[in-house]
Amino acid sequence: MSASDHPAAIRLRQLSIRLGLGSAAFEAVQNVSLDIEPGQFVCLLGPSGCGKSTLLGALAGHLTPASGQALLDGERVAGPHPERGLVFQHHTLFPWKTVAQNVAFGLKMKGVDAATRQRQAEEFIDLVGLTGFARHYPGQLSGGMQQRVEIARVLINHPRVLLMDEPFGALDALTRLKMQELLLEIRERIRTTVLFVTHDIDEALLLADRVLIMSPRPGRIIEDLPVDLPRPRFAAAGSARFASLKQHCLALLRYDEPATSLPRLTPLGAPPAHQLQFAI
Known part of the structure; x- marks a missing residue:
């Protein structure tokens, strides 16, 4: 089973997005440029209100940039399309x-x-671990099960890009962990490009090939962090390297100074020169 034979490349070029009307308008995202290669799993990590979901909305085709471009395989995003599947924090099931x-x-x-x-519906229901629930209604399911249905409903359209907007944010800790594991299992079978929004550092480090860290509004990409941990990562969550990456992300999220003075991450295998100082 494959979501797409050709997962898409994402390109953002000097993308800026304004929200609101008239005197209430404000710049939500400012001059963002990035490249995501086909099949990569990338997390957008940032504080609340920094424009993570706004960027996702532009890629989904629901928001029109004020300037710049959002491109899939070189073609400009001009509106919603099933090849860009969007999963929200709260399900949108009928x-x-x-x-x-x-x-x-x-x-x-x-x-x-x-x-x-x-x-095909039965195949994807099985894929998300809901065998036997095809005839149930959403109100008869738990929150985690409803999100599984939501993911199956998106994947059945064979998206070339899977856009996920804090899809597990409303779940309890144990269910959230199970859903993270499920998502990674599905990704092993369905090699689509994933852009996943979260404000949870652990979640980003457990899931992503790269973590793009955003500044407070107006949102800018202040670091593109490769996650140099072997998969599967759940067993590595207590390792020194995981702790170092997490500390670095936290320092960036709390940093208010210009990007030229942002804290640097010690390379893998190198002794730490000093402990990161958090800006309060």
């Missing part, structure tokens, strides 16, 4: 439809016949 009907909804909108919709 409460009057069963799990199978919710998952197959995108296929129905494409005119796919009922038998094919049913077969």
Whole structure:
């Protein structure tokens, strides 16, 4: 099973986004440029209100930039499209439809016949670990199960990019951990490009190939941090390297000075020259 034979490359070029109208308008994202290669898992990490979700909205085609460009494989994002699947923090399932009907909804909108919709829906319901729940309704499921249905509903459209906006933020700690593990298992089978928004440092380090750290509003990328930890990472969460990466991210999130004076991370394997000083 494959979400796409060709996961997409994401390119942002000097992207700025303004929100609001008239005198209430403000710059949410400022001059962001970045490259995400096909199949990479990248986390956007930053404080609340820094523009993480706004960037995702521009890539999903729901927001129009004030300047700059959002590109997928060199083509400008001009509006919503199923190739860019978006998963929100709170599910958007239809409460009057069963799990199978919710998952197959995108296929129905494409005119796919009922038998094919049913077969593919069952495949993706199995993929997210909900075998036996196809005829249940969202109100009969737990929060974690509802998010599994939401992910299946997005994946069935074979997105080339999976955009995830704090999808596990409303879950309890244990369910959140299970959903993180599930997402990584799914990614091993479905090699799509993932851009995942979070404000949780541990989550970013456990999931991502790279962590893009954003400044307070107006949001800018202040560091592009490769996560040099072997996978799977859950066992490494107590390691010295994980602690060093986490400390570095926390220092950046709390830093208010210009980017030229941002704290530096000690390279992997090198002895720490000094302990990072947090800016309060």
